Amino acid sequence: MASTGTLLRVEIVKLLRRPMTWILALIYAAILGMLYLTYIVLLASGDIEGMNKQDLKDLIYLPDGLAFGVSLATSVGTMVLIILAAGSFGSEFNWGTIRTMLLMRADRTRLFIAKFSVVLALGLLTIVVGTAGSVAGAVIAGMAGGGGPATSEWLTSAFVQDALLYALRAWVSLAIWALIAASVAILTHSLGVSIGITLAAYLIGDILTSLLAAAGRAGEYASRLFPNTGINALLALNSSDAPTYVTTDYLWIAANLLIYTTLFAALALTRFRTMNIMAATSAG
């Protein structure tokens, strides 16, 4: 019976050799790069029609630009990780390779842990690269815009602490969406359905919960039943003008995130351990 460490190594090899991983990495880098390139070009050019150049500088330049950069990395990174997490589980059903892995004595629980650990590690890498990239982008934008704040003005221990906290919150957010994508892939045995449902929950859920929250007190409470509200409340702290939460706010945010994490982890693991693999891969 293969150890979790062996399965982890196997999952890393599968992920690194898979073309989809590199295509998504390229898309992620390209979107973030293109956005910063656009800002750099705008700052380097003369007047910007219909836009206050100072507002753009405030948005991009460090240290406040860190929040904007992490927010960009989180938004794009979430979509990338949803596809990767759905792919890690869903493709095994689509190709039927889950049967082959299990026949080679891979324990189902260990396989689930190995697969999801690799997705979590990839989520962390996504955020670290995104954060580092946005800091680099902001520095280059500062130079292009005729001199941003000097390094000594923003590269302080408080900035590093903020960057770590922002990255941690972003990672928690990515991890929950990845868990939802993996669970849906396991429950539906389908890569396509998992990507569709999870992206819809991520994108449409945000709109729906915003509408609910705007519909008065009852709507606001109702919106807290969705994972989007808990995740967005957590990410709202990744800002230079973060909301001031009281204890009850932290409690409902923690409860929301914990309940959804436990629910999806339990659903996914229980189903993965007991499912009829022959039936789940019959279309493959």
Added chain:
Amino acid sequence: MQAPQPQASQVPAIELRGLTKRFKEFTAVDALTFSVPSGSIYGFLGPNGAGKTTTIGMLLGLTPPDAGSALIFGHDSARELPAVLARTGALLERPSFYPYLSGRRNLALLARVAGINDANVIEHALQQVGLTERADATFNGYSQGMRQRLGLAAALITEPDLLILDEPTNGLDPAGQREIQALLREIAAAGRTVFVSSHLLHEVQELCSHVAIIDHGKLVAAGPLAEILASGERLLLRVDRPDEAAALLRGLPAVRDVVLSDGRLVVDAPSERAADLNRALVQAGFAVSELRPREGELEERFLALTRHEASAEGA
């Protein structure tokens, strides 16, 4: 202290005890009970949808049974899966591998999962199935026959005591089929057990020492192939005016059925009554030019057994 392990030869390689699987109202496998002797090549037959793949899924711990048990070398597939898989290699219908990896890399990855770090094992398995030359091509570009060979190689890398194969020669040309059949004989000659599900009845008849036939999830026959074929033995009779002779024979108490085939009569009657039949025909003025027992064909037995079950169910 560990309990003494029974000798492999004393324990059946596979033992099914009332194995049952239901999908809502539909019973896919219905109280299946039979055993596969160690060292045999055992054919597992049934029409499409008879429950063969579901049974194999339960044997390998991929499908949870609703009742009964599937034991492999005495270990329950549902409760002692690691012990079961430690001695079992399997090729399922439509072998599944990572499409973006080469055959060799797929095997290396699976070998690592199975705890095998010796590259020679992979090379040997590739050589056994005749895939060495194309081992570095990606699985995506493999033909059905090559996929089948890679599936067999994956089943062989753990050097299992029991091979469970679902349609192993699917997609192979006749030469490829013969190669794989020879390999399976070689494996069985080394004392290992081969449990093979196939729809190619002539292949099963050539290859297997035992067979089990299922239909609608139920066992309709199981045992040594020779016994199953003997139960389908017929008398072959060449006579003038065969239509009239058939009518006469059908009136005799020993005769269960008479079929006219290629100008000859195939008579379903005990072979020890051949002299009685001959006497009756000669006394009635027929000229009998040939009368001999004919060994049953597996295809004929299979069709008779599964058709009988189907008509009994329809009645």
